[in-house]
Amino acid sequence: MDERLAAALPFVAWSRVWSPLASEALREEAWNELSLPGRFAETESAFLDAFMIGLGGPRVPLLLHAALGRDGGAVREDWMRVIQHLELRWKEQTLPPDHLGVACDVVARAIEHEEHVLIRELRARYLDPWCEIARERLAGRDDDLARLPERFSADLVAAAEFAEG
16 A cells, blocks of 8 residues: 555544544544444444534533634635645535644645645644643543543554654
């Protein structure tokens, strides 16, 4: 398998984990591919509560602007520029451009196209700060869900290391 493809595949899987549009089967498959703890079906309720539908909103929003407390228009515009630069297109229904699922697709494509600076900038501006906020907001949870931001962060570090050569 091509090294770039191997480095990009975890982000395709993460995209399925984070996307509310992914079917249960695709999310379960991605969960397994990433070697996340247990089975997704066993943590689905807690996962949805923490990241997608929690009472009063999710504990950790998957919309980057919401999680980071930034202006949604500006953040979405940043991501639209990156998406256009990478010539990403979706055939099906899509999420907002600053959704974490979309961000994972963007990272996968940036790895494929060897966009090293882009990967570094997206991590620094959006993805690492999201991971930090997610770790803080999930701190104290006594379940495997609290480890998801760490696992995602580790894959971001691996992507950056791959990009740097």
